[in-house]
Structures are given as structure tokens and as C-alpha cells.
Amino acid sequence: MKYDQVKVGVDPVIFTIFRNRLHVYLNKREKDPFIGLLELPGGLLVENESANDTIKRKLLEQFGDVYFKQFHTFTNPKRDPRFRVISIGFIALVPMEQIKNKDDIHEVQNLSRLAFDHLEIIKKAREEIKQNISTNALKKFMPDKFPLNKLQEVYEVLENKKYDNRNFRKKILSLDILEDTKEMEKKVSHRPAKLFKFNN
């Protein structure tokens, strides 16, 4: 039997880095089912907007201009116990400074029971981001100017692996995507780092 009409949700998995650990932005559900559990801050598809448009607008309102991309659509018929809803999953990367409500972020490691299949969605998003971190993503995620070591930390958290500091620097500089701003860190109680930015 074909479904003539189905509800379509758009669910952003909003990642951020806090204290060098990967966190995700979640809301507490205020109604049944799953009342009281954490959930992704999703919504329904909007008239005259692509899913992309909707996510872009919502992220812009809440966090400003951030990186995001579609990664998978979840269609398990039982994913919502009430009726059929499919969910188009997006990944977003939001710098911690752009998140006003700091209580809404949760360490990805520690997540337990979430509403619906949202844990599964986050896991899949986690896998996805581990694979390919695009320069475009980093351009929006990193501050305007940053030390190389900060960039290394970001790679390490997102990919969940360690890099050798010398090798990382050599590689990232050889990519020719960074530019030395000739500025230095200030007022740090250790040797100040050179600040870099993404070129063009």
C-alpha cells in the first residue's frame, strides 16, 4: 500500500567543540511521546522551501552563518510511534561562542536515551563527519584568526584521533589553504602563537 502523504521532518545534528570534546545541541522534549528526553531541534518541512532552505534559515536565526550539509534520510516506519514521519538529517558545525544557551549542549560520548531514533541519527552524523572535513566547513567553524595548534585540536576532536604536531603543521601548511596573518597571540602565559587565517 502506497503512502499518499507523509510527514517530513528536517533534523539538524548541531556539533560544537567544548573543552576539547565533541558536543551536540539538543532540546528537552516538552510533550509526549518521549516527554522529558532530549531530542534534536528539528522541525517539519516548510512550504516553498527546500529542506536546505529551512535548515539554513533556522540555523541563521539561532546561530548565524554556519556550515551545514545534508547527510542521510531516516525512514524507518516505526521511528515515530504515532504516525509515519521521515527525517532528513543534516550536520551543522557551530562554534561554541555562537551558542547562547550553553546548557543545551551535551557531550556526544555521554548521550544515553534520546527521543525517537535521534541517537542513531547522531551516531550516523558522527561517522559522516569523521570521514571528510571540508575546508569550507572549517572556514566557517574556525575564528578569523587562529593558531595552528587550535586547528589541530579541531581536527583531532572531529576525527577522534591524534596527530603528531610536527607532521600536522607540515601537512596543513603544504595544502596552501592557510595564510600567516603576521599577528601573534597576546597575553598568554606561554610562548605566543602565530595567528593564521584561511586564504581567499
Next chain:
Amino acid sequence: MKYDQVKVGVDPVIFTIFRNRLHVYLNKREKDPFIGLLELPGGLLVENESANDTIKRKLLEQFGDVYFKQFHTFTNPKRDPRFRVISIGFIALVPMEQIKNKDDIHEVQNLSRLAFDHLEIIKKAREEIKQNISTNALKKFMPDKFPLNKLQEVYEVLENKKYDNRNFRKKILSLDILEDTKEMEKKVSHRPAKLFKFNN
């Protein structure tokens, strides 16, 4: 304004290789809009089935057990001129021998005007497949036993690039995914090739 309900299509981009060129399986549309144009052989989401289930079942009916995966969901609000339909796009790889109606395959290079946004969907699928060809995909796509050079051709067509024959052999054998069947090609009017199979 939120959409409460939307139509959800599942559209498989069924690739095959014919005469060493990439082809895609398309049907001629029998009704308006776009009557007479070629379209992907899609359908609507089915009750109690995930999109994956539906595609799997349909491919199984028509072509047998073939490789497929979800790759992108298309949600442009104007993609169907009549009403809102989103489409969950899948890629499938079907060996030419498993396609009964040979008239339904069309060289990807030569596609012109298709129904809806199906050309865009095929282009995106083309990009996707160019990137990562998994061993799992090849296991189902290749015959049980095949010469190395046939495998090279498949890589070349899917990735749209050429390999050096010696380097390709060295690399593919070093991956340890193939096994020498100790059998040879028969009745070919040139030096018969060793036949390989995927191991395990």
C-alpha cells in the same frame, strides 16, 4: 507555513555498464507532466517499509540481488510542477545481464531532457559513485569469476578515468580482496586470462 503532509518518492538511479560505457536505466513517461520524456523508475514510499526496504524489494523483483545505497534527498519545492514531492535518491549497480529490457538503458553521456529534476539526480549520483566504489558494490556487480582486466574496466568506467594496467594489478592484488580461482578463460581468441573471485 509548515507542510503537514508531503508525498515522498524513492528514486533509484540504476547504473550499468554496456560496451564499456556507463548507462542508466530509465522509463518513458506515459502521462503528464513530461509525457514522453525519460524518467527514473521511481515510486512512492510504501506503508510499513523503510525507503531502503522498498528499493530493495523493487530491485529484487526486477533485477535480483544487486548493490544499492541511499545517496541524497531532493526537496526543491518546484521539482514537481503539480504538488510537493520530495525524492529520496538511491544508487544501484546492476550487471547488464540482469537487465531484461535492453532498450531501457541509456548512455549517461547522451542524456538530454528528462522528466522533473531527474537529470540533476543522475548527475549527483554520478558524482557520488565516482568517489567511493566499495568492495561490497563490486562483489555484487562483478560476475562470480572474472579476469583482472575486466575489473579494471569497471573501475575505469565508474570512476571515469584510466589506470595503468601494471599498477592497477599490483594495487588490486595487494588489497587482498581477490582470490585466484586457478581457472582460465576459455575459447577466447587471444591469450586466456586467469579468473579471479572476491574472497569471503
Next chain:
DNA sequence: GCAAAAGTGTTGCTAGTACACCCATGA
């Protein structure tokens, strides 16, 4: 002067690339 993080080079290994000729078979 101590704590903290920044910064720096060399060597070995591995994987990738470029390249040209002989071999086995059927017709």
C-alpha cells in the same frame, strides 16, 4: 626560574607513478 604551550628537521618507509615488451591463444 618555572610552568605552559609553541615551534622546529631528519630519516625511513610506503604507496603511487611512469614506462615497454613478451606471451598464449584462435582463426
Next chain:
DNA sequence: TCATGGGTGTACTAGCAACACTTTTGC
């Protein structure tokens, strides 16, 4: 014997991995 595609090795290059000490600053 010819046409056809199968099969093979070496040398160079580039990228990746391992590894430990000195530098600059604030306190």
C-alpha cells in the same frame, strides 16, 4: 603468422610516520 588482449618489473617520486628538544612568554 597475425591479431588480440593477457601478463609482467624496475626505478623514481611524493606523501606519511616516527621521533625530542629548544623557544618564548607570564607569573
